[in-house]
Amino acid sequence: MNLEQLEYIVEVAKTGSLTKASQNKHVTLSAISQSLSSLEAELGVTLFTRSRLGAVPTPEGRIIIKKAFEVLMKIQEIQEEAQNYTNTLSGELRLATIPGPMNLLVNAISSFKKDYPHIRTEIAEKGTQEILEDIRRDKIDIGLIIMYESLIKKSAGLGLAFEQLLEGKMVVGVSKSSPLAFQDSVTPEELRRHSFVLYNDEYVRWFVEDFAAKYGPVDILFTTNNTDAIRNAVRENMAVTIGLDYSFIHEPYLQNIDLVTLDLEVPGQQPIYLGWVRSEERHFSRISASFTNRLQYALKHKSPSLLP
Structure with a gap:
């Protein structure tokens, strides 16, 4: 044996x-x-x-x-x-994230690498379902995703452990040249007059389908995993987009005020969170535990060394 x-x-x-x-x-x-x-x-x-x-x-x-x-x-x-005993933490850390928090993750990794230079780090940008599948197949150690009640219920029994990092809400992203840009919020009736461009993520799809069921059909220009295509379509005022507020807050292109985010006046939205997921069937390595502890601390205390 x-x-x-x-x-x-x-x-x-x-x-x-x-x-x-x-x-x-x-x-x-x-x-x-x-x-x-x-x-x-x-x-x-x-x-x-x-x-x-x-x-x-x-x-x-x-x-x-x-x-x-x-x-x-x-x-x-x-x-x-x-x-x-050697006082040296070494090995590998395999991460994946939905597009929005990528900038945060890169900053956290940079700080982590300074303290643990012998750790090899891989990071990928993927959709939620791909991240969950990669964790189950032991392709990655930690995934950063949008967490919501129905996803966690659907994942019960699959050997996955979830933990919340930040509570968020769905917001609308519009071009600064859009008439909507002069508002703080947008109603479902106003939003339905515009075409949508959407990131190809399970929660975004569910949210828009639920929105359409409640308020009427919407015109979806396209759905894609290419964030550049989405931001270009919105910036040129061809369409609006919908996403987690945290994704917009930490996107570098917003520093140029190309886009404006608006609150969505939809009552009864279910709580959603930015959170991390790992396998509960495999040993949670000291490397992974150290990194997630640092990430949680940075978000809780808004450490300027880790937040963009």
Whole structure:
């Protein structure tokens, strides 16, 4: 028995598939299959029932897989404890964020890197569902997303842990040359007279669909993950956009007053938050914990070294 075999059976249990486990672990399907068969032969126990539909742990397998997961967690703790004696935190930190908070994350990483120069950091800009899937597949450690009640309910049982950072609200972004720019807020009736350009995110889509169901159909010019295309369309007064207020506050292009944000007069909006998500099925590394603690502290105290 070796650690690689334990990693493989845990991954197969998580994904329910030898094929997906091989993809996530970047090894061949035959390597996963042979490793599993070898471990089952050594233990004298069948760990999984295999079929065309996937791999399901047997009753005995569930017990052994749980212990394998605990062993892997303890090994990570030992590795981190050893780093304490060298007084050097090293490793990697893999992050992803929805577009709005990218500037905040970059500033936080810059400060973090000064104190921990041996940590390799990767950061990507993605949509909420892609971030959640990447966390489940162990492609990233922490994701920064828009959190809301229905998303958390829908994610129940998927092995994800959520934590709130900032409460926010949905606002409307308009060109400074738009007639709406001279107002502090906009009503649903006023908003429906304009075309929309939207970021392709689950919550934004849900919000606009709910808005249309309540107040009537809206004209969506386009939906995209390209934030430059959205801001250009709004800046040229071709359309308006809707998004989390925090996304606008920390976007550098607003410093040139190209866009103006307005409150949306929609009663009964459900609370939404900027928050972070991680896997609760994997060990929360000391690196990830240190970074999230720093990010939370910066937001709470509005530290000028971390906030743009």
